[in-house]
Amino acid sequence: MQTSKKVIISFLLFFLIGCKKSNTSEITNINVKDSVKTQNSTKVNDHSKELSDSFVISCGSGCAMTYNLKNVKDLGNIKEVRFEVETYIDEVLSETNDESYLFYYNRSNQIEKIQHKGEKENILENLLPNAVESFKNFAGKLVNDIKINANKVP
Template sequence: MTIFGQLLALTLFYYYFFKQALKEVRFEVETYIDEVLSETNDESYLFYYNRSNQIEKIQHKGEKENILENLLPNAVESFKNFAGKLVNDTKINANNLP
């Protein structure tokens, strides 16, 4: 196999196994201290879905850490529930990836 053929095969392998659907979501996060609003920030998160439209990872935009691996179980469950609703409500279809 030529080097071009190997490169083409590697590229096709990448697209088949690693290409994911991506959805960016911006949240308005309110911070309270002693029940008083102290600040409001916008935070963006990237939701990555596999070809079965299941959430694979969630990253704070600009960071590489998968927050599903480091949050408390209740927070992870909340993000996963949101991700499930997001994929259904926005018609993300990872099966149509190139």
């Protein structure tokens, strides 16, 4: 009886230690994903002010895409934005692409639609809600930073 108690206690300790190691690795994974959210500096409209921004979209099942701002062209109510898009699968960079988007704003500087350059589809109607929210947040920051920048230029 004494031996079986020791075996059971040893098994429970082994199980608990195994669970703690698993939780620690999950925390590490979260920290690695958070560290992916780096800030890049890009000149806006060739003026001296720089817009710092990037955002991450989870595409599920260990996949994430980081959109790093490279360039912005202010075309009035339309902003042409070029991103370097890094795709991570299981926290490993699998590919990097340049993508250009057109951000369409109304007269109140509210985002109306976003399209891949050269396409007609409004991505705000077809993406998952979290991705739509990320693009809308970026669009709000983008128009506010450009508006501030324009006010500083003589």
